Amino acid sequence: MSATLEMPTFQPADYKTDLKPVWCAGCGDFGVLTGVYRAMAELQFKPWETVVISGIGCSSRLPGYVATYGFNSVHGRALPIATGVKVARPELNVVAVGGDGDGLAIGGNHFMHACRRNLDLCYILMDNEIYGLTKGQAAPTTPSGDKTKSTYYGNPEPSVDPCELAISMGATWVARGFSGDLKGTVDLLVKGMSHKGFAFLNIMSPCVTWRGDDQFKTLKAKLRNLPEGHDPTSRSEALKFTRETDIMTVGLLYEVKQPSLVERLSAQKVTSLRGGAPPTTQDVIKSFYPAF
Amino acid sequence: MPTKDLTIAMIGSGGDGVVTMGEMLAQAAARDGLNVIKTEAYGPQIRGGETSCVVRISSEKIYAQGDAVDILAVFNWADFGRFKGEVVLHPNAAVLFEEADAAAPTPADLGLGEGHSWVPVPFLKLATESTGTKAAKNIVSLGLFAELFGLPNESIRAAVEKKFTKKKAAVLEANLKGFDAGVAFAKALPGDLGARRLLYTKGSPKLLMSGNEASAVAAIHAGCRFFGGYPITPSSEVLHFLSEWMPKVGGSVIQTEDELSALGSCVGASFAGVKSMTSTSGPGLSLMTEMLGLASMAEIPTVVLDVQRGGPSTGLPTKSEQSDIWQAVFGGHGDQLRAVVAPTDVADCFHATVDAFNIAEEYQLPVIILSDQGIGQSRSTVDEEGLVHKVVDRAIPDPALGDKYLRYQDTESGVAPMSSPGMKGLMYQTNGLEHSESGSPSAMYLTHEKMNHKRYRKLRPIRDKYERFLQFGPEKANVGILCWGSSAGPVREAVAAANARGESVSAFVPQLIYPFPKHPFLKFLAGCDKLLVLEISFAAQFYKYIRTFMTLPDDRTILFKRSGGKNLTVGEVNDEIRKALAAKLPLEVKK
Numbered sequence: 001m002s003a004t005l006e007m008p009t010f011q012p013a014d015y016k017t018d019l020k021p022v023w024c025a026g027c028g029d030f031g032v033l034t035g036v037y038r039a040m041a042e043l044q045f046k047p048w049e050t051v052v053i054s055g056i057g058c059s060s061r062l063p064g065y066v067a068t069y070g071f072n073s074v075h076g077r078a079l080p081i082a083t084g085v086k087v088a089r090p091e092l093n094v095v096a097v098g099g100d101g102d103g104l105a106i107g108g109n110h111f112m113h114a115c116r117r118n119l120d121l122c123y124i125l126m127d128n129e130i131y132g133l134t135k136g137q138a139a140p141t142t143p144s145g146d147k148t149k150s151t152y153y154g155n156p157e158p159s160v161d162p163c164e165l166a167i168s169m170g171a172t173w174v175a176r177g178f179s180g181d182l183k184g185t186v187d188l189l190v191k192g193m194s195h196k197g198f199a200f201l202n203i204m205s206p207c208v209t210w211r212g213d214d215q216f217k218t219l220k221a222k223l224r225n226l227p228e229g230h231d232p233t234s235r236s237e238a239l240k241f242t243r244e245t246d247i248m249t250v251g252l253l254y255e256v257k258q259p260s261l262v263e264r265l266s267a268q269k270v271t272s273l274r275g276g277a278p279p280t281t282q283d284v285i286k287s288f289y290p291a292f
Numbered sequence: 293m294p295t296k297d298l299t300i301a302m303i304g305s306g307g308d309g310v311v312t313m314g315e316m317l318a319q320a321a322a323r324d325g326l327n328v329i330k331t332e333a334y335g336p337q338i339r340g341g342e343t344s345c346v347v348r349i350s351s352e353k354i355y356a357q358g359d360a361v362d363i364l365a366v367f368n369w370a371d372f373g374r375f376k377g378e379v380v381l382h383p384n385a386a387v388l389f390e391e392a393d394a395a396a397p398t399p400a401d402l403g404l405g406e407g408h409s410w411v412p413v414p415f416l417k418l419a420t421e422s423t424g425t426k427a428a429k430n431i432v433s434l435g436l437f438a439e440l441f442g443l444p445n446e447s448i449r450a451a452v453e454k455k456f457t458k459k460k461a462a463v464l465e466a467n468l469k470g471f472d473a474g475v476a477f478a479k480a481l482p483g484d485l486g487a488r489r490l491l492y493t494k495g496s497p498k499l500l501m502s503g504n505e506a507s508a509v510a511a512i513h514a515g516c517r518f519f520g521g522y523p524i525t526p527s528s529e530v531l532h533f534l535s536e537w538m539p540k541v542g543g544s545v546i547q548t549e550d551e552l553s554a555l556g557s558c559v560g561a562s563f564a565g566v567k568s569m570t571s572t573s574g575p576g577l578s579l580m581t582e583m584l585g586l587a588s589m590a591e592i593p594t595v596v597l598d599v600q601r602g603g604p605s606t607g608l609p610t611k612s613e614q615s616d617i618w619q620a621v622f623g624g625h626g627d628q629l630r631a632v633v634a635p636t637d638v639a640d641c642f643h644a645t646v647d648a649f650n651i652a653e654e655y656q657l658p659v660i661i662l663s664d665q666g667i668g669q670s671r672s673t674v675d676e677e678g679l680v681h682k683v684v685d686r687a688i689p690d691p692a693l694g695d696k697y698l699r700y701q702d703t704e705s706g707v708a709p710m711s712s713p714g715m716k717g718l719m720y721q722t723n724g725l726e727h728s729e730s731g732s733p734s735a736m737y738l739t740h741e742k743m744n745h746k747r748y749r750k751l752r753p754i755r756d757k758y759e760r761f762l763q764f765g766p767e768k769a770n771v772g773i774l775c776w777g778s779s780a781g782p783v784r785e786a787v788a789a790a791n792a793r794g795e796s797v798s799a800f801v802p803q804l805i806y807p808f809p810k811h812p813f814l815k816f817l818a819g820c821d822k823l824l825v826l827e828i829s830f831a832a833q834f835y836k837y838i839r840t841f842m843t844l845p846d847d848r849t850i851l852f853k854r855s856g857g858k859n860l861t862v863g864e865v866n867d868e869i870r871k872a873l874a875a876k877l878p879l880e881v882k883k
Contacts, residue, residue, distance in 0.1 A: 046716075048713065048714060048715060048718070056724075063723075064733065067719065070719075070720070070721030070722065071560075071722050071723070072733075073556075073559075073586055074585075074724045077552065077556045080548065080556025081559055081560035081563070083520075083548075083553070083557045084518065084556065084560025084563075084564065085560040085561065085563060087518065087557070088544065088562075088564045088566035088568070089714070109549050109553075113549040113553070272536075272540045273540055278540055279537070279541060281512060284509050284513075285499065285679055286676070288499040288501045288505065288509075289499055290319040290322050290323040290451070291454065292323065292453065
């Protein structure tokens with residue numbers, strides 16, 4: 001008897017829609033999109049059981065280019081929408097995507113709480129350290145001192161490290177990647193999309209238009225891999241690779257096992273019945289008769 | 293002479309047990325088959341401050357809270373003072389008050405007449421002596437009330453037992469002693485308070501629920517299986533109730549980080565094929581405006597319950613007002629479509645909520661239920677047989693369509709079937725951007741114009757299919773009242789009283805607010821000589837809203853509007869009816 005070799009059903013190209021990306025030539029987001037196609041194919045996600053959700057921004061256009069169910073919602077709200085989708089239909093593969101302004105400024109509150117809830121979804125934050133779609137204003141990740149369209153004399157504010165925020169807020173899988181490294185991106189996407197719990201992937205995704213042609217080169221020069229023997233279950237070890245300035249460490253910084261929100265809610269559905277049958281509307285109504 | 297209808301008010305501070313007392317009274321009356329409407333009012337601090345609880349108990353059908361209090365219990369006169377103008381006494385009221393409170397006013401201060409009773413009661417002393425704790429003041433009062441006013445004694449005692457049955461035996465025993473001490477004190481009282489004794493025959497038990505609870509039950513009935521909510525007074529009871537019951541029916545409740553996320557998660561759940569709802573009040577609806585626009589643009593069914601309170605801003609968090617109508621109908625940027633329904637009482641919260649789901653699911657748009665604190669948080673008896681309402685589900689596309697499926701197909705009805713994740717071959721990518729029939733983003737004028745037409749085409753069928761309204765009184769009348777929401781109850785009672793006096797008065801109460809049931813209203817309008825518009829909004833939002841889509845006859849229209857903070861009373865409506873009947877036509881039109 002010989003083992004049957006089956007060809008995977010879904011190829012990366014199967015996840016492509018007919019819509020042509022609106023991104024500028026050379027945009028880092030192309031690398032992420034290709035990575036998403038490949039990761040989904042590797043995981044053999046059934047397109048009709050997969051939902052890609054975004055807010056607003058250049059990178060938030062991504063759901064339109066993925067042939068699954070998709071929702072390009074409003075600015076900053078990818079995670080609230082994704083939360084509803086995943087809680088209502090836990091069996092679906094849910095991927096949320098967006099940029100740094102979308103996820104950390106206007107959507108910052110949602111980001112913190114999504115981390116805390118440990119909901120089973122993968123959130124890909126394409127970080128170009130700038131507002132691209134609105135043409136070049138400072139974002140929460142724009143380095144302090146940088147001149148942008150909205151910071152004429154240089155950015156007066158310190159920036160935030162999204163990975164540090166995610167780890168401290170309770171995300172159970174946190175990684176940093178670089179869209180210029182397709183292999184590394186696919187590897188992290190596959191792991192993140194397979195994680196049970198909230199997986200946060202900060203992909204540095206250069207903006208050639210508003211951060212200049214050399215953002216690729218600058219980032220590439222700063223790239224470091226995680227040292228051998230890094231213990232991703234240690235929060236304090238993981239945090240050592242955040243807030244870096246002269247270098248940028250990529251890889252899976254942090255990974256722990258915690259019950260996910262879906263697991264907790266599913267368990268409550270069972271325990272709430274105390275072994276009985278689900279109530280009908282009439283049962284619910286009758287609970288309002290005085291109980292004595 | 294005994295009475296069939298009794299209104300009892302209890303006033304104290306947080307900790308006096310006023311709310312528990314009112315609840316036990318209401319439960320006991322419901323158990324004996326009486327009709328009950330119970331309302332509570334608090335100071336702005338929501339917890340720990342002055343509290344009033346008004347329970348109206350009647351052997352006949354009632355539609356409004358009692359506006360003239362027959363029996364008043366005051367634990368603390370300072371607290372009573374904080375409800376000035378809100379708790380109004382009948383001239384012949386019986387006032388029972390804490391003897392130890394030196395700050396008592398005189399009966400004349402309270403406008404009492406000759407038939408009143410003025411009864412100092414050592415609540416504190418009775419409680420301490422009989423139970424060992426002053427905390428049992430409310431239980432002592434219950435015994436006192438039961439004995440004096442012929443309230444369902446046995447059922448109140450049963451309510452006390454139920455309340456303390458989970459505590460130590462000694463606690464239960466002490467409270468029952470407190471109850472008996474109240475009874476004994478009442479028996480020893482000189483004078484006759486018997487004129488206020490409630491006359492009734494015991495009937496089968498009735499349901500006792502709040503409007504918010506009725507909405508929550510309706511959501512479960514309608515098939516809602518996702519609720520995303522953020523706490524806000526006076527709507528949090530919906531979140532509380534569903535957090536217990538939703539998991540039992542296989543659904544989920546999440547408490548989100550804010551109202552943007554509350555409605556956002558509902559939009560997500562519904563996109564994923566699961567009926568969803570959130571509940572909030574005015575300030576929350578302001579934040580949800582963003583998501584209403586998205587649900588409108590992406591044509592996603594979802595339901596928002598707005599339990600109105602006084603505004604703007606933090607306003608009067610614990611008290612009712614009808615001032616969110618503009619926000620509900622018009623709030624938001626762009627030309628966005630939603631429907632708005634408004635329940636008229638507790639039981640109608642059930643019907644309005646199921647209707648909201650039906651409209652949302654059938655026409656794929658957000659629907660707002662405009663309830664208010666006056667019905668959302670008041671508890672009333674409800675007949676179980678009345679809680680029946682047909683449920684409609686959204687249309688699902690034929691899987692055979694495959695690539696030909698157009699999520700936003702420009703159909704005659706404006707509605708195209710909606711697929712959801714898991715349905716093979718019917719995938720689509722939606723967005724808050726204007727889009728073509730397939731869902732692809734488009735900024736073309738022609739597409740925008742066409743899709744606006746498509747979306748707005750739903751309005752007329754919603755109006756024709758879901759037009760709901762109440763009408764009281766004769767078809768032809770001298771005065772026709774137009775009001776909405778919780779005003780319906782007092783108006784209904786006032787119209788009935790006026791008709792009984794032989795006065796020519798009727799009323800029209802739309803329960804579908806937007807789109808408005810214009811044709812039945814025009815018919816009603818044609819039947820009355822004068823139109824009297826009544827509302828609890830200083831800016832007259834309802835009156836002005838009506839005037840955005842039709843003209844009202846100025847020379848025969850009278851407007852009564854005032855701020856919220858106090859529910860509309862039967863007495864107020866009576867006064868306005870009297871004035872309107874006396875008004876000579878044509879009315880003077882203000883320039």
